[in-house]
Amino acid sequence: MTRPRLISLLGSYGVVLALLLLILFGWARYDYFVGLFNITSVLRYNSMFALVALGMCFVIMTGGIDLSVGSTAALGSVVAALASPQGAWIGLGAGVGAGLCVGLINAILVTRLKIMPFVATLAMMLAASGTALLLADNQSVSVSYESGFTSIGQDNFIGFPIPAWIAIMTYVVGWVVLNFTSTGRGVLAVGGNEDATRLMGLPADRIKFLVYLASGGLAGLAGVILASQFGAGQPIEGVGWELFAIAAVVVGGTLLTGGVGSVGATLAGVLLLGILFNVLNFENGKGWISLSAYWQSVIRGLFLLVVVILQAKLSSRGSVAVRDY
Amino acid sequence: MILRLASALIGRWLFFGISIAMPEPSDAFRIGFAMNTDNLLSMTAIDKRFAGIPALSGASFAVGRGEVHALIGQNGAGKSTLIKVLTGYYKRDAGEVVFDGKPFEVSSPQQAQASGISTIYQEINLVPYRSITENICLGREARRCGLLDWKRMHQEAEALLQRFNVRADVRRPLMEFNTATQQMVAIARAIGFSAKLVIMDEPTSSLDEREVAVLFNVIRQLKQEGVSVVFVSHKLDELYEVCDRVTIMRDGRTVKTAAMNEIDKIGLVSAMLGRAIERAEGHATAFSDRDEKKIGKVLLSAENLAINQIVQDVSFNVRSGEIAGFAGLLGAGRTETARLVFGIDRPRAGTMIFNGQTFDPNKPSDAIAAGMGFCTEDRKSEGIVPDMSVAENMMLALMPKLSKSGVIDEKAQRDIVERFIRQLGIKCSGPDQKVRELSGGNQQKVLLGRWLAMNPRLLILDEPTRGIDVGAKAEIQALIKTLADQGLAVLMISSELEEVIEGADRVFVLREGISVAEFDRDEATEDAVMSAMAHGSAPTVAGAAP
Numbered sequence: 044m045t046r047p048r049l050i051s052l053l054g055s056y057g058v059v060l061a062l063l064l065l066i067l068f069g070w071a072r073y074d075y076f077v078g079l080f081n082i083t084s085v086l087r088y089n090s091m092f093a094l095v096a097l098g099m100c101f102v103i104m105t106g107g108i109d110l111s112v113g114s115t116a117a118l119g120s121v122v123a124a125l126a127s128p129q130g131a132w133i134g135l136g137a138g139v140g141a142g143l144c145v146g147l148i149n150a151i152l153v154t155r156l157k158i159m160p161f162v163a164t165l166a167m168m169l170a171a172s173g174t175a176l177l178l179a180d181n182q183s184v185s186v187s188y189e190s191g192f193t194s195i196g197q198d199n200f201i202g203f204p205i206p207a208w209i210a211i212m213t214y215v216v217g218w219v220v221l222n223f224t225s226t227g228r229g230v231l232a233v234g235g236n237e238d239a240t241r242l243m244g245l246p247a248d249r250i251k252f253l254v255y256l257a258s259g260g261l262a263g264l265a266g267v268i269l270a271s272q273f274g275a276g277q278p279i280e281g282v283g284w285e286l287f288a289i290a291a292v293v294v295g296g297t298l299l300t301g302g303v304g305s306v307g308a309t310l311a312g313v314l315l316l317g318i319l320f321n322v323l324n325f326e327n328g329k330g331w332i333s334l335s336a337y338w339q340s341v342i343r344g345l346f347l348l349v350v351v352i353l354q355a356k357l358s359s360r361g362s363v364a365v366r367d368y
Numbered sequence: 369m370i371l372r373l374a375s376a377l378i379g380r381w382l383f384f385g386i387s388i389a390m391p392e393p394s395d396a397f398r399i400g401f402a403m404n405t406d407n408l409l410s411m412t413a414i415d416k417r418f419a420g421i422p423a424l425s426g427a428s429f430a431v432g433r434g435e436v437h438a439l440i441g442q443n444g445a446g447k448s449t450l451i452k453v454l455t456g457y458y459k460r461d462a463g464e465v466v467f468d469g470k471p472f473e474v475s476s477p478q479q480a481q482a483s484g485i486s487t488i489y490q491e492i493n494l495v496p497y498r499s500i501t502e503n504i505c506l507g508r509e510a511r512r513c514g515l516l517d518w519k520r521m522h523q524e525a526e527a528l529l530q531r532f533n534v535r536a537d538v539r540r541p542l543m544e545f546n547t548a549t550q551q552m553v554a555i556a557r558a559i560g561f562s563a564k565l566v567i568m569d570e571p572t573s574s575l576d577e578r579e580v581a582v583l584f585n586v587i588r589q590l591k592q593e594g595v596s597v598v599f600v601s602h603k604l605d606e607l608y609e610v611c612d613r614v615t616i617m618r619d620g621r622t623v624k625t626a627a628m629n630e631i632d633k634i635g636l637v638s639a640m641l642g643r644a645i646e647r648a649e650g651h652a653t654a655f656s657d658r659d660e661k662k663i664g665k666v667l668l669s670a671e672n673l674a675i676n677q678i679v680q681d682v683s684f685n686v687r688s689g690e691i692a693g694f695a696g697l698l699g700a701g702r703t704e705t706a707r708l709v710f711g712i713d714r715p716r717a718g719t720m721i722f723n724g725q726t727f728d729p730n731k732p733s734d735a736i737a738a739g740m741g742f743c744t745e746d747r748k749s750e751g752i753v754p755d756m757s758v759a760e761n762m763m764l765a766l767m768p769k770l771s772k773s774g775v776i777d778e779k780a781q782r783d784i785v786e787r788f789i790r791q792l793g794i795k796c797s798g799p800d801q802k803v804r805e806l807s808g809g810n811q812q813k814v815l816l817g818r819w820l821a822m823n824p825r826l827l828i829l830d831e832p833t834r835g836i837d838v839g840a841k842a843e844i845q846a847l848i849k850t851l852a853d854q855g856l857a858v859l860m861i862s863s864e865l866e867e868v869i870e871g872a873d874r875v876f877v878l879r880e881g882i883s884v885a886e887f888d889r890d891e892a893t894e895d896a897v898m899s900a901m902a903h904g905s906a907p908t909v910a911g912a913a914p
Binding site for chain 1: 477478481482487489495497498506511516
């Protein structure tokens with residue numbers, strides 16, 4: 044392996060490396076960090092972000108952005124909570140359906156009406172948030188405990204939280220779609236050079252349509268898990284989720300301009316940010332210093348910057364990583 | 369001396385060209401001719417208008433099976449429009465197209481591709497971040513059990529490239545490879561679509577000699593396999609190497625089609641420019657006879673400038689109060705030379721002396737500080753800011769000077785703007801009108817005003833009258849003359865032969881990146897300049913620079 048290739052490999056797996064270092068750090072420093080309870084609760088909580096980040100990853104790979112995911116998740120949670128008395132599956136379907144509706148509107152705005160993704164999804168972020176508040180009458184909507192809806196977010200399957208199973212399955216599907224279907228390769232081609240993609244005869248608009256739709260659906264699914272996990276539809280949750288998702292995607296080495304990206308690295312990015320949050324909580328628990336939520340925010344921001352700068356340095360010396368098959 | 373060096377270089381180039389063209393002349397000859405009767409493509413009487421302005425009027429174009437057909441013409445002659453009509457990018461207004469024996473109606477490049485017409489665009493239209501395999505196979509991937517079969521796609525891509533003797537790791541991203549390989553990937557992609565006709569739009573513009581030789585071998589190979597090629601290029605020598613026939617376009621018409629071995633370069637150039645070799649009488653431009661006594665000392669002299677294959681060896685000089693003209697075909701390196709002078713690009717070799725001192729600008733602001741101005745060829749994208757007002761556009765370059773302490777002196781600004789609106793005769797409702805709303809000629813005057821406000825000593829004008837109507841053209845030309853009479857040194861690039869010949873006090877002819885000839889006003893006849901543009905040497909050769 045030549046030196047530039049090694050560096051480029053480090054660049055693309057830098058996020059995995061950082062993740063491992065962080066886990067080792069937590070393991071060495073805190074007693075209960077690598078304990079079943081902590082692991083399952085971190086996974087349970089972060090699976091929502093993982094779903095949102097997966098959708099975001101696909102949107103960003105086409106060179107777009109989806110700012111509406113946070114409020115879409117909030118809307119999904121409210122709709123799911125409202126529908127949950129009809130049954131767990133109906134609640135699930137309703138929440139995902141609400142997300143797909145938002146995604147559909149985004150897709151139409153971006154591909155048919157040619158509105159810039161930033162503007163279109165910003166508008167939808169406000170609209171979805173408002174709809175969630177209207178439907179919920181400005182308060183949390185309690186879910187039905189009789190229908191078994193709460194199992195989705197709170198139960199385990201083979202000793203593993205169900206939300207984590209859902210996230211893992213969607214990531215596997217996402218990975219296959221990206222790497223082994225023509226639509227997936229089209230996603231990267233559109234982001235890399237949209238004009239060329241059109242001239243090559245690929246359905247650029249259809250590909251973009253699909254990613255916004257998927258992003259909405261995944262945000263809706265995250266909303267279902269939110270409602271189920273906390274026992275209530277949360278119209279005011281989801282604030283800043285889009286930024287968390289973008290951060291996770293970027294930390295995973297996906298270019299904001301599109302054309303380069305990885306599903307696996309995005310998952311690593313989500314875990315990195317989630318576990319960093321977890322580590323900071325443990326640090327507070329030790330009682331040496333007390334970090335307020337504000338300080339935690341500052342530290343997370345700085346950490347994010349360090350990882351991104353490192354990655355930029357590494358990959359500019361090597362080359363952009365492309366998966367080899 | 370310079371001339372001798374230049375012609376030696378050209379001689380070598382020609383020799384090189386001939387030596388690789390030699391192998392199979394009789395073959396090429398036979399195929400070329402046998403095919404003329406059986407056309408793969410024929411376009412007849414094509415009309416295309418944009419907003420009522422004709423881009424094509426009655427253009428006709430035919431390509432035989434297995435023929436390599438050159439399509440040439442000046443900028444704006446209609447080559448790209450013709451190609452885009454063929455590939456379904458534009459819809460024609462009138463005329464008929466027959467391809468492969470059937471009437472041909474397509475409404476998109478995709479459909480054209482599916483019917484067997486592939487286009488390789490000048491700027492390589494691929495996805496740089498993705499692997500070679502993906503770039504070749506995108507849109508027609510191999511599948512197994514519904515999922516992509518990477519192994520087979522890699523093999524196919526490798527096999528396609530090997531046909532052209534290109535060995536490359538098809539798994540690596542395209543951006544890691546040189547331009548020639550990228551070009552081959554583009555060609556492989558085009559041919560992989562089982563093309564019957566491949567259109568190459570200036571495929572050699574970014575290749576070096578060796579890479580061009582490889583490309584030409586590919587073209588010959590295509591030809592042998594019965595694939596027809598439409599070859600668009602500005603480098604005349606290349607046409608003689610690979611093409612069987614040539615069609616020349618001018619003003620939206622196809623003015624001439626000839627077998628390559630029946631037309632010489634002068635014939636090509638004069639058909640492109642639409643000038644008979646005999647000189648037309650009378651003045652066609654507003655550059656009336658100039659008073660040459662006002663011409664002063666040499667202000668800028670450049671020796672042996674080079675940057676890449678586009679500018680290889682250019683030497684010239686401009687004197688105060690003089691209009692020096694650059695003549696040459698598209699791609700001869702005129703604009704690129706101007707960019708070197710103005711510090712936009714950095715030369716790889718060569719020296720410049722400006723106003724008696726060594727001049728080596730790092731960036732445009734160095735050139736501006738030294739007293740230069742540059743009106744670019746592409747007024748829309750590099751010159752004006754359409755949504756800013758006349759005043760703001762005019763002040764852009766001057767701003768740093770006027771605002772010494774960071775505060776802009778409104779009064780001084782107004783005075784200057786109003787003076788230039790008056791002096792240049794800019795027709796606008798006032799300094800606050802948006803430049804977008806002005807005519808092309810008046811936009812150009814605003815740009816002139818921008819540089820004149822800097823009180824420059826040398827003004828570089830790249831195609832100063834392009835896209836401007838006849839009346840305004842004469843006004844701009846008269847203005848340039850007046851400015852030179854007042855002592856300004858002007859370096860004027862123009863693709864309109866008469867503008868250079870009548871306007872310039874001295875004409876420098878560039879050909880394929882080399883300054884091949886220099887003419888004084890008396891020597892600069894149309895046939896002399898055209899001959900230098902075509903061959904690199906002239907019947908009447910001027911001496912070295914004074």
